[in-house]
Amino acid sequence: AQTVTQSQPEMSVQEAETVTLSCTYDTSESDYYLFWYKQPPSRQMILVIRQEAYKQQNATENRFSVNFQKAAKSFSLKISDSQLGDAAMYFCAYRSRNTNAGKSTFGDGTTLTVKP
Amino acid sequence: EPEVTQTPSHQVTQMGQEVILRCVPISNHLYFYWYRQILGQKVEFLVSFYNNEISEKSEIFDDQFSVERPDGSNFTLKIRSTKLEDSAMYFCASSVGLAGTEQYFGPGTRLTVT
Numbered sequence: 001a002q003t004v005t006q007s008q009p010e011m012s013v014q015e016a017e018t019v020t021l022s023c024t025y026d027t028s029e030s031d032y033y034l035f036w037y038k039q040p041p042s043r044q045m046i047l048v049i050r051q052e053a054y055k056q057q058n059a060t061e062n063r064f065s066v067n068f069q070k071a072a073k074s075f076s077l078k079i080s081d082s083q084l085g086d087a088a089m090y091f092c093a094y095r096s097r098n099t100n101a102g103k104s105t106f107g108d109g110t111t112l113t114v115k116p
Numbered sequence: 117e118p119e120v121t122q123t124p125s126h127q128v129t130q131m132g133q134e135v136i137l138r139c140v141p142i143s144n145h146l147y148f149y150w151y152r153q154i155l156g157q158k159v160e161f162l163v164s165f166y167n168n169e170i171s172e173k174s175e176i177f178d179d180q181f182s183v184e185r186p187d188g189s190n191f192t193l194k195i196r197s198t199k200l201e202d203s204a205m206y207f208c209a210s211s212v213g214l215a216g217t218e219q220y221f222g223p224g225t226r227l228t229v230t
Contacts, residue, residue, distance in 0.1 A: 037221075043205055045159070045221035091159060095219075102147055102214040103172060106159040 023092030120222035139208030
């Protein structure tokens with residue numbers, strides 16, 4: 001079974017600065033997807049960014065980018081020019097391509113605080 | 117932009133009562149999911165549903181849980197006899213296809229069992 005580990009329960013960053021959230025995962029599969037979700041206090045789950053394992057190029061979405069290290073099974077999220085609205089819980093998630101169900105496996109989450 | 121909707125947003129029920137949580141997935145999506153998040157904890161997979169059948173379920177999804185797609189639009193999660201430990205946020209999600217496509221999450225239903 002796949003597992004996802006987020007080793008940082010809490011992180012804080014000064015507004016306009018850069019922060020990196022860590023995520024590692026364990027799998028025996030070679031073909032999968034990785035995601036970062038943002039969960040603000042409203043508890044809505046919002047997709048931030050996704051990475052296909054077969055792509056070597058790291059995904060980017062505006063101020064959000066990932067550092068995907070497949071061999072190390074590491075998938076970190078970098079938030080540049082942090083904004084107050086980035087404050088939320090962030091979840092890393094894994095999703096296999098070799099499945100007939102398509103479920104996602106989530107990490108424990110990292111609470112990000114943005115200081116003005 | 118199409119979105120997954122869930123009702124109610126907050127449900128309070130007494131222990132032992134039955135509850136039905138409702139979801140309307142995005143209209144052209146074929147795969148439906150329920151996840152649970154106990155306050156302060158990770159999001160956990162409960163069940164996936166495709167072609168009117170359960171595709172996969174977790175160990176959490178025991179006999180007190182059931183899912184149904186009663187018509188062409190709704191997808192429901194029923195908890196037959198609620199327990200205190202069922203108190204959580206329940207998220208519905210849907211996707212067009214399987215792992216290669218994005219899962220869209222609904223806003224969640226907060227279930228409080230007293």
